Amino acid sequence: MSFMVHTRKGSKKHYHVDPLLMPKVPRINYMHLQEEKHRLQLKKFLLHRMFLVGHIQENVEKKEISEYYEQLFQSILKHHLGEAVTGILLIYSSTFLHIMETSNGTFFRILLDYVAHEKEENEFMIYNMKIIVASHNIPTRLFMQWHISVIKVPVLYLEDVTQSQSLAEVTTDFLTMTHKLSLHLFKTIKVGMKGPGDNLHQIAPDLLLPEQTIQYLCKADEFLDPVTFLSMYNKPIHVTLDSEIVWPAPSRF
Template identity: 25%
Template sequence: MDDSFDAPRQSLLDVVQEKLQKQGKTVVYSRLVYVASLEAKVTDKEALQAFHEQIFASSRPEDKPDHTGMLLVFPNCFVHVIETQTKHILSFLRELSKISAADRPYGGMRIISSTEDIPARVFSQWFCTFCTAPTQDKYETIQKEELVTCASDINLKFIKFGKQLSEMSEKEVQSAMQDLRAAYVELPTTNQVVGLILSDEPPTLEEFMDIYDCPIDIDLDSENVWPMQIPITFGNQ
């Protein structure tokens, strides 16, 4: 039998990376944006920052992390933007998926944007900051017809903010991190973030990994028919 039948099955990510390599792109950067809720309200960024830094370190034990982006922590939720090589984003998510949902310091994680082969990174480094914001006892779910617009709006706001930070001096960046609302009035609201978390439409971590990190399973119509059709033979048998 042809050895090709015994070759390991490819994931969707493998297919995309193979295509990009054929185009001569050996280093491909991607941007991932996800949101999550916090079971208990927080007043600082420390615990979430330490948790994510550990995941970054575990995902690349032999290399120095080269990720950029922003972890923006609100009292009851957060938004995390990661920019790095596509393979490193998947390594990060694999490490994250090893931790049971019960052991993560947050819940309701939803991936709202994943962009491969971005033209350039907009953040100069990885920022982690806390932003005070009013919270509510009840939030409204973002409706399906508004979902793409809301997720795109958050993604574009962070792209714009990243570019703005990259043009600042170190002193200006420090000042911006201390008063985010004054530095950038277009920050997403907790209503937007929690509304996306409550929606069933954006994929969870597990659903995202099933799509991008599991072998592609092509379901042929002929396999769903009984009795199965007789295979077509070629040449002289």
């Protein structure tokens, strides 16, 4: 609200605006606050974080998986606007854990590429993928780059504890440990630094998930596979009811 004060020429009387009526703080709306936050964080799109698990085909080398994802990320950014992918891919003996941070459209195309390979190839290098959780509109990244690491788990960590736990308990442990691991890497790995490499089991052995946990989650029907997830993603929000297409329109009293 603005105040305009007019004075007549030659008049010695002055009009003063009550200082209590003047706005003390610039009035901006919530959208402007969000836009400023994203500008400060150098984000063009909203960020999302996704936790994926799955199996790896036998005799697949780490280099093949690394090259596949790096080429896929570059191809997506080249042809579609979006945020760069950051995160980490942990490769176990027969399973993997993948944490990715990027924009929604990039996630959509990454999953589409996986589904296409799964349909076209008899034995794609990764299979039986499950989406454990997707966090939307995260405030900041936990990873400044994308890393890949082979986990050489010692015998000490091969004890299977999932047999005596419920799905909720296993999922809670999974999210707790992956979050702690992500925070640890966030504090220790800076921009431009080399990732943990294949020594993660030595750097943070207490923060690594047992492979049995990943195998357990891959078998759980409660988690969506990429095909089901994409089907729900493409499903229209506005559903036309039968009562909306009959004539004459039903009247309600």
